[in-house]
Amino acid sequence: MNDFDRTPRVLVSGAGIAGLALALQLVRSGVHTTIVERAAAPRPGGQAVDLRGASREVAERLGIMADIDRYRVHEEGMSYVDGEGRVFGRMSMADFDGEGAVAEIEIARGDLAQVLLDALRTAADAAPGLLDLRFGDRLTALTQDATGVDAEFEHAASGRFDIVVGADGVHSLTRRLAFGPEEQFATYLGGYAAFFTMPTPVDLEENWFAMRFVPGATFGIRPDLDPATSKAILTFRMDRDPSLRGDRTAQEALIRERIAGAGWHAPVVLEALGAASDLYFDELVRIDVPDVANGRVVLLGDAASCGSPMTGQGTATALIGAYLLAARIAATPDDAPGALRRYSADIAPFAEKGKEIPGGGIKRMVPATKFEAAMSRAMTRVMFSKAMLPLVRRMFSGGTSLPLPDVAVPVA
Ligand SMILES: Cc1cc2nc3c(=O)[nH]c(=O)nc-3n(C[C@H](O)[C@H](O)[C@H](O)COP(=O)(O)OP(=O)(O)OC[C@H]3O[C@@H](n4cnc5c(N)ncnc54)[C@H](O)[C@@H]3O)c2cc1C
Incomplete structure (x- = not known):
């Protein structure tokens, strides 16, 4: 001792x-x-x-x-939608054996x-x-x-x-x-992320995590434990702006500027933003x-x-x-x-x-221009095909695929 x-x-x-x-x-x-x-x-x-x-x-x-x-969120999988909400790519949890973008336990x-x-x-x-x-x-x-x-x-x-x-x-x-x-x-990774709880839009496909690409932003709506609420998820591609740290007004202004006019459920997301009590906003580092x-x-x-x-x-x-x-x-x-x-x-x-x-860094995840947004849509269709299963499984497993060392925590 x-x-x-x-x-x-x-x-x-x-x-x-x-x-x-x-x-x-x-x-x-x-x-x-x-x-x-x-x-x-x-x-x-x-x-x-x-x-x-x-x-x-x-x-x-x-x-x-x-x-x-008791808190497990039921998710069928991840989909990508266009400005009208039409799905153009799907990765279902079952098709990817719970090892794609959405796992069995969320x-x-x-x-x-x-x-x-x-x-x-x-x-x-x-x-x-x-x-x-x-x-x-x-x-x-x-x-x-x-x-x-x-x-x-x-x-x-x-x-x-x-x-x-x-x-x-x-x-x-x-x-x-x-x-x-x-x-x-x-190391700054070229963007910012924001998450907050919002009311679930009425015509959202139930239990699907839906995402949309627009120039400069990727935003999505993800199921929550309570079906009446969902999580808004936003990622922005941009240079680092230190003045954003801790400044909620500036953070909200950025989010509004980036997804106003993005179609789909952008207006509902922005309406919920002002009232969100759990906004998490940070640079990607x-x-x-x-x-x-x-x-x-x-x-x-x-x-x-x-x-x-x-x-x-x-x-x-x-x-x-x-x-x-x-x-x-x-x-x-x-x-x-x-x-x-x-x-x-x-x-x-x-x-x-x-x-x-x-799938790479921010440049793959968030398109900068209209042309890149179209490219992202095309690539998503390929990545979400079943032929890509082994690659996708490796991509999403990270360190969790490594075996745990043989150690134990004793209980007193
Ligand atoms: C509110 C919140 C929401 C998040 N949402 C997401 C998400 O949606 N998606 C995602 O991928 N990751 C999210 N993260 C990050 C995610 O939680 C972490 O990547 C992961 O769980 C590892 O957690 P951590 O405990 O190391 O860090 P964190 O979860 O960041 O926890 C750190 C804790 O330390 C506290 N803290 C910070 N500074 C001090 C200090 N000086 N003294 C004492 N306490 C301090 C913070 O308040 C926080 O409670 C979120 C983090 C937080 C805090």
Whole structure:
């Protein structure tokens, strides 16, 4: 054991999928866990994320599949429509054996976060004193030495921890404090993404995730758990505009400018935008951190590696990472730096594959001109044909196709 002479104390910054999944396993294995989340309450929102291969196996090992089932979104598949709503390409979930763009298990990101939070609260009730979950606070400083890390917070009193985990997303503050400025690790991928909940348009084909290409934007409407609502999904191709960060008025103006006049359900999407309470808007960024472990500080989820929402892999990589990290911490509680080093090697292949964008980058996904929009339609017809099944399966599996290392998280 180290100088704490007790079970390790772990600080997790960020209560997203990565932070919650890690905390759940740490608390179950008897580790003192503090989570600090900047938002005042659990953050809802996000479109459906899929569980397949290794990420599904992690969910099974965590024992949360029955809860996930309660929130499972039923999707028949993905279709592409023109300005009148006529379908010109389809990839059905069944035809692609649940391994195309839509997987057999789809759950809204916010609902998955809720499942993990409920499981965490249950685990904490069974082991009083192990969990300190704080919303509305954040780290302000980190200083590590050979035996621990001192952390300071905006509101709470400072504390000393054996391990600090940065699970605070693509713009991670932990990364900035312990590894270096964001510019050192981030590559702009040429666009922005927006997601929000909207009322389901009356004549939308039920249970289909429908997408439309227009010059400069690709936008879609995706089924939600409640049939009365759907998720709007928008991707824009453009140069980076730092003034958009945190400015909702400017974000809405961009969305309106890009899809006004785009036909299909664009007016319904734009009407819902102003009222949306869960608008998520961010630049598309790739994050590469050569070594996610730095002494007693480690990065997890998007903070450590991210290929943007275009990969569809962020949540899967976060779940896999949380499982592998919890296993390493639990295996050598008296050797925190060693556990983090071993984790860094474990996650590397999953992280690398998880950054691959199916079908290429933004230039393939979002046409810039009318001509490119026509080309995108033609290519979609080809990609969505059954002959492409093996290729499509490889494209959408990312790191989830790799086998999980043979490690386990003990339950105290
Ligand atoms: C509201 C929301 C909606 C999303 N929607 C989608 C989507 O539709 N499609 C998609 O592909 N991806 C989406 N993402 C990203 C997706 O959740 C991640 O790619 C993936 O799940 C990995 O999660 P993560 O926990 O590493 O990061 P995130 O899900 O980004 O979670 C990071 C958490 O850290 C918190 N945080 C940030 N900074 C600090 C700080 N300084 N101190 C404390 N806490 C902090 C954030 O509030 C957040 O709760 C969304 C993320 C969020 C937060």
